C-alpha cells in the first residue's frame with residue numbers, strides 16, 4: 001500500500017508539511033502543519049495552512065487526522081486552525097507529558113496549564129495504530145530529538161519528523177531539554193529496520209552544501225548506505241560523540257520561544273489577559 005503524498009515546503013522555517021491520502025478514496029491526514037509567525041510584529045498568518053486546506057478542498061478529501069511528529073521548536077503548529085476549518089483529530093506521542101512538564105516549568109505556567117496531554121485528541125504509544133480511511137498507520141516511538149518524537153508509518157511511507165534528515169545533511173539535533181543522542185541513534189536504527197524501499201519523508205531540509213534544491217524524500221536503503229551522520233554502519237559511540245560536538249556549535253532556532261509555548265498546548269495560544277490580548281513570554285537566560 002502506497003499513500004499519495006503531497007509536500008508543502010515553508011521557506012521561512014525550512015519545514016515540510018505533508019498531506020497524505022488514500023490512493024483510492026477520500027481519506028487524508030496532515031503531518032506537521034505550520035502557522036506562519038512574524039516574530040518582529042508578533043503577527044500570525046495562515047497562508048501556509050490555507051495552501052494545504054485549499055488542496056484538500058479542491059480534491060474533496062476527508063481530513064481525518066492532523067498529526068504531529070513532536071513538539072516543534074522552530075515553527076508554530078496550525079493544527080487547531082485546520083481542525084476548526086476541516087475537522088479531524090489532533091494526535092501526538094504520549095510522552096508529550098514529559099515535554100509539557102519540562103517547558104511548563106521553564107515558562108512558569110500556572111496550574112491552568114495541564115501537563116497531561118489533554119489538549120490533544122489522541123496520544124499515541126509505541127506500537128499503536130490508527131486508521132486513515134482504509135490505510136493503517138503504525139506509530140513508532142522514536143525519541144532523541146525530543147522524548148516524545150514519533151514516526152508514522154503508512155504502507156511504504158514513513159514520516160520521520162526530526163530524526164533523520166536527507167542523507168547528505170544527516171540527523172536532527174539532540175540538545176534541547178530532554179534530548180538524547182543515544183536515544184536518537186537507537187531510534188534511527190528502528191527506522192532503518194523498515195524495508196529498504198520505504199520512502200522516508202523528513203520534517204526539515206536545510207539544503208546541504210553542494211545541493212541547489214530543497215529535498216525531503218529518500219528511502220531507507222539510501223539512508224542506510226549514505227546518511228552522512230549515521231549511514232554505512234556508523235557505531236553508536238562515534239555517532240554520539242559527533243552529534244554532541246555538532247550540537248554544541250548550533251544556535252537556538254529563531255522561533256524556539258514562541259514555538260514551544262504554543263506547540264505544547266497543541267497549537268493553542270495562551271489564554272488572553274484582562275485586556276483581551278494573548279501574550280507569549282520570553283524567559284531571560286532560562287533556556
Ligand SMILES: [Fe+2]
Nearest residue numbers: 071072073162
Ligand atoms: Fe523539531
